[in-house]
Amino acid sequence: MTSVHRVTLVGLGAIGASYGERLLAAPGVELRVLVDEERKRRYEQSGVRVNGRRIDFPLMVPATSVEPADLVIFCVKYDDLASAIEMVRRHAGPNTVFMSLLNGIASEDEIQAAFPENVVLHAISVAIDAVREGRDVRYSTLGYISFGDATGRHEDAVRAVRDVLDRAGIAYETPEDILRVVWWKFMINVGINQASAVLRAPYGVFQRSEDAREVMRMAMREVVAIAQKRGISLSEDDVRGFDDILNRMSPNGKTSMLQDVEAGRPTEVEQFAGTVIRLGAELGVPTPVNQLLYHAIRTIAPHAKMSLASV
Ligand SMILES: NC(=O)C1=CN([C@@H]2O[C@H](COP(=O)(O)OP(=O)(O)OC[C@H]3O[C@@H](n4cnc5c(N)ncnc54)[C@H](OP(=O)(O)O)[C@@H]3O)[C@@H](O)[C@H]2O)C=CC1
Ligand SMILES: CC(C)(CO)C(=O)C(=O)O
Missing domain, CATH: 3.40.50.720 (NAD(P)-binding Rossmann-like Domain)
Incomplete structure (x- = not known):
């Protein structure tokens, strides 16, 4: 073309x-x-x-x-x-x-x-x-x-x-290694989308609160551990590096997952925590933070009947 x-x-x-x-x-x-x-x-x-x-x-x-x-x-x-x-x-x-x-x-x-x-x-x-x-x-x-x-x-x-x-x-x-970037974005979504959904927090809360950022980072670190096992070079620098992007977002802006929770729509939790839990089990990486987020988000938002929890 x-x-x-x-x-x-x-x-x-x-x-x-x-x-x-x-x-x-x-x-x-x-x-x-x-x-x-x-x-x-x-x-x-x-x-x-x-x-x-x-x-x-x-x-x-x-x-x-x-x-x-x-x-x-x-x-x-x-x-x-x-x-x-x-x-x-x-x-x-x-x-x-x-x-x-x-x-x-x-x-x-x-x-x-x-x-x-x-x-x-x-x-x-x-x-x-x-x-x-x-x-x-x-x-x-x-x-x-x-x-x-x-x-x-x-x-x-x-x-x-x-x-x-x-x-x-x-x-x-157009980065050299697009797959690394896709995983980097996955790490971000697993962190901020899910943390924002359970904390009902727009970006401003994460900009102000070190505690909110730590909830987000704890979830991200499980993605880093899985990525490393798969040969994708994410690290703690990537976790910390997201702060620069976060600080430039509108304080009233909301992740797509928080928007879904507020609108009563199904969320993408199966794609985020669900995937982390599944890959963690396959690769021997513990994923307690994502397990907690998974069940918390499924408690507050509509979800598909078939899911990780029911298989
Ligand atoms: N919002 C954000 O800031 C960001 C979102 N993303 C990602 O982008 C993706 C989309 O998110 P977002 O834009 O927020 O989602 P939205 O829910 O706002 O938009 C998705 C739209 O798709 C429409 N739709 C669903 N099925 C069909 C279909 N079969 N044919 C035509 N239209 C259809 C829906 O229509 P209807 O409303 O009529 O049901 C809905 O308006 C997600 O994976 C999200 O994670 C990525 C980066 C940022
Ligand atoms: C990174 C973020 C949080 C905003 O672009 C996003 O991808 C989303 O809201 O789904």
């Missing part, structure tokens, strides 16, 4: 609407936001706002026949990834590149399994402080997207995605 023209976005929530607004305005980009019939009706009725401005996103249902996308971007929560993958099939052609901005370490493998012949880039969004209430999304910083090709075979796809992000004015980095 040499350049990105058609972009299909699935998931018009906190991060999807924030990046979607930029992509919609980008020169040479035809954005299609893929939704089911029910969501289309709902979004058209309520409108979608980003930082207080109504944005008329081009909503498209899966049945509409379209030219394949050059780039598909997933911005759903993990529980909705399987349905999003099915919806996107008609937008996929042999040259479609996929990118998932979901947190956690599993979404790229699931997308690759569904589209084995396509290029799937690894990506995460760092330091964005988007908050969604209903269909109103607000952010003070978009942070940046860190992305790359873990196989080292698709430099052309990386170049094309860089170019479209440049046109959209979305900041990015």
Whole structure:
């Protein structure tokens, strides 16, 4: 792929609407936001706002026949990834590149399994402080997207995605070792998302309280121990290094997991503590902090019946 023209976005929530607004305005980009019939009706009725401005996103249902996308971007929560993958099939052609901005370490493998012949880039969004209430999304910083090709075979796809992000004015980095960065972000989410959910704490609480930061760090250190066993070079410096990013976030901003808890939505706890507990058991790494967080978060938020606790 040499350049990105058609972009299909699935998931018009906190991060999807924030990046979607930029992509919609980008020169040479035809954005299609893929939704089911029910969501289309709902979004058209309520409108979608980003930082207080109504944005008329081009909503498209899966049945509409379209030219394949050059780039598909997933911005759903993990529980909705399987349905999003099915919806996107008609937008996929042999040259479609996929990118998932979901947190956690599993979404790229699931997308690759569904589209084995396509290029799937690894990506995460760092330091964005988007908050969604209903269909109103607000952010003070978009942070940046860190992305790359873990196989080292698709430099052309990386170049094309860089170019479209440049046109959209979305900041990015393309690190040498994207898998390390994905694990680094996983460490952050296991720490701050889960600590913020149980403490009901926006970023300002972590900026002020050494105790809150210590709750977060205790959970992160279990990810560091697991990562090291898997040959991924995370360390205490990475745990401490997150303070710089945290201190730049809006004090009123909230992690996606705290937003889920407050809105009564299912959380991504299976992807965070659930994964840490499972990998810890496989690798002989104790994970008491994540076990506590796992059960605490499942106590305060709706969750799937099948889970780590019931298998
Ligand atoms: N919020 C943040 O600051 C950050 C979030 N992330 C990660 O990004 C991912 C998305 O998070 P976030 O944006 O907060 O989540 P949101 O819940 O705000 O948005 C997800 C959106 O996906 C929509 N959706 C779900 N299933 C489908 C489907 N089948 N077709 C079309 N749309 C669908 C939902 O629609 P509806 O609302 O109508 O149900 C929802 O609006 C998560 O993995 C999160 O961990 C990463 C970095 C920062
Ligand atoms: C890092 C953080 C906390 C904000 O970008 C995030 O990824 C989330 O809220 O899910």
